[in-house]
Amino acid sequence: MKITEVKAVQPETEGAPGDWRGWLGQILVRVDTDQGLTGYGVGGGGAAGIHIVQTVLRDLLISLDPTAVEDLWEQMYRLTLPYGQKGLAIMAISGVDLALWDLRGKVAGKPVVAVLGGQAGAVPAYKTGWSPGEVLTDSEEGYSGVKLQVGKLSGTEAVRQLGEMRNTLGSEVKIMADAFMSWDEDTALDVAERITEFEIGWLEEPLPADDLDGYERLCKQTSVPIAGGEHQYTASVFKGMMKRGIHAIYQPDVCWCGGLTELVKIYQMAGKYGVRVCPHRGSEVWALHAIVALDPDPLAESGRPWMTWVQGQPAIEGGRISPREGSGFGVWFDEDLWK
Structure with a gap:
């Protein structure tokens, strides 16, 4: 089997935040073969990511064997190493890598979860919300946990809202908080100390992603689990972070960190x-198969509602989600996206 074409598009994401329509824009990648099978994956980087896929990576991959997934990842990484290592290049590689895994499953006639050595089954899910009202509503839908976005709040307001949520929800529902890289080290430590009594599942990305020294100090000074990694790239970077104890919980995004090849290593x-x-956007099929197959303590984050062009995406029902049956990732796309 040989690769005959590699393409990428950026489908519309109506209702998405501005960054999802721009530099962070999710791109859909397809890899065609001479045996009529096509693999699909999602990466990032918007127009710049598309350019990398359709020039640099396409030129490398044409005529190669798509089932040699790990070897192709290494070739793509080394080719882009002078200007890659993180960011746009790795986001583009992620989409191609996921398309190759989709093909690997289709060639085997198995879902990716089975290719990874797992069995299909439902895992608990949690819902991310942008306001206390939204999160409280989500808690009534059977989710195993809820996460409040607090990055636009002051530390004091974040503490107040999280305390009110705990009082309203009681002790049975997991509550997490996501600061989206918005605070400095002093604020993060102050908030962590003040929310300890609320038994928060984790405090996510309180500092900028590149402040690794700050994260290392923070993790040593608080008992609140610190989560992060959504904006980190490649397994080698995660290994360095794990050695230093940068986080208690790591949240790679499989569509950005280098694809499923890297998520397996992580x-x-x-x-x-x-x-x-606990992968970012874990209920989307690209990470869900790995969570079901590999995670000893699975918890899948709700996906993004504006990616409506992914057809066959399984729904969260009763607070749980499972991959669909079918080979590969089990999703498909309208051919009009490629016109």
């Missing part, structure tokens, strides 16, 4: 270092 390393992995 799971393997997490077992060695005794830390937890």
Whole structure:
């Protein structure tokens, strides 16, 4: 089997935040073969990501064997190494890598979860919300947990809202908080100390993603689990973070961090270092298959509602979600997207 074409598009995401329509824009990648099979994956980087896929990566991949997934990842990474390593290049590679995994499943006639050595089954899900009212409504839908976005709030207001949520929801519902890289170290430590009594599942990305020294200090000074990694790239970077104890919970985004090839490595390393992995956007099929197959303590984050062009995406029902049956990732796309 040989690769005959590699393409990428950026479908419309009506209702999405501005960054999702721009530089962070999700791109859909397809890899065609001479045996009539096509694999699909999602990456990031918007127009710049598309350019990398359709020039640099396409030129490399044409006529190669798509089933040699890990070898092709290494070739793509080394080719883009002078200007890649993180960001746009890795986001583009992620989409191609996921398309290759989709093909690997289709060639085997199995879902990706089975290719990874797992069995299909439902895992608990949590819902991310942007306001206390939204989160409280979500808690009534059977989710195992809820996460409040607090990045636009002051530390004091974040503490107040999280305290009110705990009082309203009681002790049975998991509550998490996401600061989206918005605070400095002093604010993050102050908030962490003040929310300890609320038994928060984790405080996510309180500092900028590149402030690794700050994260290392913060994790040593608070008992609140610190989560992050959504904006980190490649398994080698995650390994370095795990060695330093940068986070208690790691949240790679499979569509950005290098694809499923890297997510598998991250799971393997997490077992060695005794830390937890909870992928960003885990209920979307690209990460869901890995969570079901590899995660000893699975919890899938709700997906983004504006990616309506992914057909066959499984729904969260009763607070749980499972991959659909079918080969590959089990999703499909309208051919009009490519016109």
